[in-house]
């Protein structure tokens with residue numbers, strides 16, 4: 001085998017109440033990552049936002065993964081996920097590279113072990129190790145990360161509308177606005193919503209999943225960064241979305257919806273953003289299955 005090419009898709013962390021714990025894989029958008037054995041570790045990035053993505057291995061999430069796995073490789077990233085979108089743009093190259101190197105050198109890691117290797121790569125982007133994007137990127141479905149535990153659950157059939165407004169939200173700033181302590185009532189509400197979400201996944205009921213997404217900790221403190229947030233959310237709910245949440249630290253908003261309603265919901269959400277003077281783009285997609293070797 002002289003190279004391995006993988007498709008590593010976008011992910012949406014938090015899923016409403018599951019702050020830093022839950023995540024879901026999306027089918028679209030995605031990065032294509034190609035890895036070959038080489039004399040030295042190099043990274044080439046092209047595509048979406050390439051100019052803003054560092055190519056030095058120790059500053060790039062994919063490079064940190066290769067260093068962690070101790071392999072000299074050339075990594076080509078064809079980026080399809082806008083950096084700073086809240087769609088796990090920095091996680092996809094880390095997750096894809098971990099899976100590709102494991103395959104290329106027959107290293108024999110399990111998918112769960114690869115999640116923790118890829119999470120170390122995220123440190124290059126976020127400054128700290130976190131796995132709530134790399135877990136769904138590798139495992140697919142909805143994932144839970146808690147301490148050193150990671151697992152995934154399949155989800156019922158449902159469409160996912162991801163609307164990416166032309167707004168910049170820095171993950172760093174979006175984390176700084178969060179309170180260090182929360183009132184008991186708020187904690188109970190958040191635990192309830194996160195529990196409902198997993199119950200909905202277990203029962204394969206998208207209505208329960210959708211109901212759990214809103215009025216959460218993440219929404220309360222971060223919706224202020226997304227101009228028109230309430231109107232855009234209401235537009236989706238009026239047209240029959242199961243629920244709406246901020247994707248990761250934003251600015252993308254995701255609406256879980258019946259498949260046949262996705263297109264009209266996407267149009268309505270984009271129109272509301274336009275009324276607030278904000279350009280946006282839409283992805284109409286579904287739950288992803290995890291990194292695919294292609």
Ligand SMILES: Nc1ncnc2c1ncn2[C@@H]1O[C@H](COP(=O)(O)OP(=O)(O)OP(=O)(O)O)[C@@H](O)[C@H]1O
Pocket residue numbers: 011013052053054059060061062082083084085086087088089090091093094124125126133170171247248249250
């Ligand atoms: N391989 C990489 N691909 C993309 N971005 C990278 C990569 N390595 C480092 N980065 C940096 O990561 C930052 C993007 O991460 P950020 O957490 O802001 O966005 P995101 O991953 O889309 O959001 P979220 O984590 O909320 O889903 C950019 O500043 C970018 O320079």
Ligand SMILES: N[C@@H](CCO)C(=O)O
Pocket residue numbers: 013014019020021126132133171174175248249
């Ligand atoms: N759970 C993280 C995801 C962003 O990387 C956050 O919301 O800050």
